[in-house]
Amino acid sequence: MKSITKGLLVLLLITTNNVFTQKNSVNETAGSSLELPQIRVVPIKDTKTERNYELYIELPEDYAENPDKKYPVLYYTDAVWHLEMLSGATEYLLEDIILVGISWQLDINEDLKNERGAHVSRFRDYSMSEHSNPEIQEKYQLGQANNHLDFIRNEVITYVDKTYRTDPNSRTYFGYSLGGEFGAYILMSQPDTFNNYIIGSPTVKDELEYLKELNTKIGPYESSNRNSSLNANVFIAYGSLEDESVTEPIDEFVKLLNDRRDGGLSVLKEVMNGSHSGAFPMTAVRSVSWLSSALNPIASDDNDISFWSIPLLNNPYINQAPEDRKDGLSVGKLSVGNKDQNTILEVSQEIFEGKYGNYDALLISHKNKLVYESYYKKGRINLPHGQASAVKGYTSLVLGRAIEMGYLSMDDLDKPLIHFLKDLDLTKFTPGADKITLHKALTMQGGLTIDREKWKEIENDSIRLKGQGLVQTLLEHSEPITDETQSYLYGNFNPMLVMTVIDAVVPGSAEAFIKKELLDPLGITDYEWSKHVSGLPQAGWQARITSRDMLKFGHLVQNRGKLNGEQFISEAYLEKATSGIVRPAIDWMPKNYLYGYFWYYTPVQVGNKTYDMTLAWGGGGQRVIVVEELDLTIVISGYDRDDDKIMKPIFETVVPAFAKN
Known part of the structure; x- marks a missing residue:
């Protein structure tokens, strides 16, 4: 609820900002180019095609006050349509960024402009492929995304970098609808153009095969070869009310990206409430919030993005x-x-x-x-x-805390582990069960030998494995435990044996003991410690803590x-x-x-x-x-x-x- 409320508040503030902006533009710019507070309108020519465009450039408020500071840049197409929304969203969610809006072609054929509107050049500039109908193709000259990308790379970005103090390692593209399709094209053809891609409701229905072809040209990701990575953060969204013929191709494109298993690629897909056009405002707000997490080493408290979906930092x-x-x-x-x-x-x-x-x-x-x-x-x-398995080391500290508090002694380390577990039926145990001591379990020498297929049948049985039932089941199904089997064997059975003993000897439960007697005294409050199917805390993996809190264990x-x-x-x-x-x-x-x-x-x-x-x-x-x-x-x-x-x-x-x- 908190994040939703904040999102609505931001939208309200943006709406207020838009009204103010529109009022000023009407009063001050009648009959002239667009002029808004803090917006600089800069003419720019595509020297390759001789087409004329404009850039709408908005600098951060503190730009002049920080002459040594470099700023990330957010580039966006369909500038007139998106300027106010992105300006408002960044003002409240991401202040320290330069906005660069790229206009449609100004000197476009007047007949086309009168027929389709001032935005007619977007059909040509943002589309990847020519139209199958020769008449339509001749009229609109579709499929020139490659030319427009060259213009952005060689003219627009070059101009902005030379004119303003920009951070070349933090460039973002924002495009919606056909502009989103153009973003998908940039990502798959020249991904190094931008570090972050915001792709809203992209019209990729007829371009999936081409995007797949571009993916094969990039080649598969290889962890040993950084150049094989797209090295990009990608935010993709569409409206919940959009037709499946629109959303299914987008989902397939997302799958294409995820299937790369690319360590340098972070992809987040979100579905916004609304139709194709109605989903745009929240897409702008949510994507700007997402972008802020790529630029900030402190994660937002309102950000519910999972660890695996969080964007990669643009800079260390x-x-x-x-x-x-x-x-x-x-x-x-x-x-x-x-x-x-x-x-x-x-x-x-x-x-x-x-x-x-x-x-x-x-x-x-x-x-x-x-x-x-x-x-x-x-x-x-x-x-x-x-x-991961660093949790094993933390479990060892839990046991050391129990010993310091007197719930176990150093001599207990060499006693049979089953000595501490009073709820077991010893008559059903495999021979040699009493050879497992805490010392043996702590050094991965418990000696358990479990048939993998047999264990798969019972490993999710939460009733059978509850509490000490885990140890009961392990000692029933293991092969006999001998001096030969008690050799080092890495795994999670041994840590769970130790956690079961901790749970049996400390007051209350192991879970409560870990919190009260280890984490709380260390000031570790922001953590996740998962439970094993037995109901006990995981002893060998599946916990999450901050890097700063990891230091606290090291200090001990x-x-x-x-x-x-x-x-x-x-x-x-x-x-x-x-x-x-x-x-x-x-x-x-x-x-x-x-x-x-x-x-x-x-x-x-x-x-x-x-x-x-x-x-x-x-x-x-x-x-x-x-x-x-x-x-x-x-x-x-x-x-x-x-x-x-x-x-x-x-x-x-x-x-x-x-x-x-």
């Missing part, structure tokens, strides 16, 4: 003196040598450019102060990020379990949890990594000295990295398939920068 956000956001983190300034500082900045630029894969954040804390904060792609300061490890000077996590437990206990014999694991209690350990060589590094690691690149001797905690978040490349600059650049100081 890098702060070497992070803001105190009153979230429980102390902040400071990056204090390393100038050469090291520049090298870290270069790493950030390389992350943004995708050299190491798809990453959203790099944060550095030194001496318990956040001194470097950077976000890329989908990363936002206040947006919880999926943690860096400070040997202390929080605000008081022992919070058992120090004895934490020392064991972050030590190298097991050498995993697994192909994807780096050879120098050892495994503790859901935390990894690896030595880091800097010059002639070796430092101990411990880390929580989740697939896609989620890492909480601690080098205690250097008072250093590093956080990385991302969604990369080959997620180990990011460690190269950590080992070779970031850690050495602090080892010198």
Whole structure:
């Protein structure tokens, strides 16, 4: 309701603004070109075709006051139709942007203009293909989108960039209806023209095959080749009352984009209330709000866009003196040598450019102060990020908290896990069930061997698996547990065994304990922690927290379990949890990594000295990295398939920068 109310308020304000603008234009511009407050009307010629157009340019209010500032630019076609709506929407939702409206051809054939209106050139300029009827084709000269795109790229954008202080990495196109079709053409033919595409109700019904052909010319996306990506944010919308013959082709175009599996492409489709024309006002408002999230490292509280649909940041956000956001983190300034500082900045630029894969954040804390904060792609300061298997490391901290509070002891780590679970029927267990201890489960050596097909039949049975029923079922269906089967085997069964014990020994429930005794004291309030089918909190994945909050977990490890000077996590437990206990014999694991209690350990060589590094690691690149001797905690978040490349600059650049100081 909040976002809807805000949207209606914005529309009301825009309507008021439009009335004011129209009144001024009538009083002051009779018989002349369009003149509006803050609008500059600039004649421009397409030198290739000798056609004359106009640009309607609106600068931000603070443009003159900030001579060193560069601004993003929003280009839009059908300028006369869209000027007022986009001007009003950006005024209230996105102030710091230059608006450039591109008119229809001015010196068009008078007979055509009188017959179809001043907008007649749009049929020629925005359409991809010639008409099948020779008479219509001769009359309107359809299918010249390629020429009009050349004009925009070579004349319009060049003029705007030379005349105004623009950000070349933040250009946006807005087009509606036939203008939306033109936007689809630009995206699929020369995607580097703009960084963001707003495509409203595009008339792509007869152009799908051509768009598919253009897609094949671009080629499939390859994660190792940045040039194979469209590198664009795309917002596509249409009206709920539009005919299926219009909406189905749009849906198919959206599918075409999504099927690319393009790591540099973000696509959001929305359906607006109304007909083809009636959906336009809300499309303008919603798309401008969406665009603001591509330009801002802070996600709007009103923005209900999912993580996977949020647009990629047009520029990296890098702060070497992070803001105190009153979230429980102390902040400071990056204090390393100038050469090291520049090298870290270069790493950030390389992350943004995708050299190491798809990453959203790099944060550095030194001496318990956040001194470097950077976000890329989908990363936002206040947006919880999926943690994948880093959750295993957090589950380990939950157990360490339970030990510190006396609900378990260090000796309990070597007791049979079933000793703590009183609701089990031991008579049905597989042989060797009592060989599973907390120590074995925490080091992925539980020894469970479950037939995959058999488990598929029961893994969603919430009644059978509820609470301790999960452990009961696992121990009934596992092959016998022996010394041979109790070797390292990565997966989520072992973490859930540990979570079941936590739930059994703490007062109340594991869910309440996690909130009250771990997250609340750390000031972690903006998070999602999913439930397993058993009803218990997930222990191995499916949680989301902000990158700043990831640092707080790292600080606990860096400070040997202390929080605000008081022992919070058992120090004895934490020392064991972050030590190298097991050498995993697994192909994807780096050879120098050892495994503790859901935390990894690896030595880091800097010059002639070796430092101990411990880390929580989740697939896609989620890492909480601690080098205690250097008072250093590093956080990385991302969604990369080959997620180990990011460690190269950590080992070779970031850690050495602090080892010198």
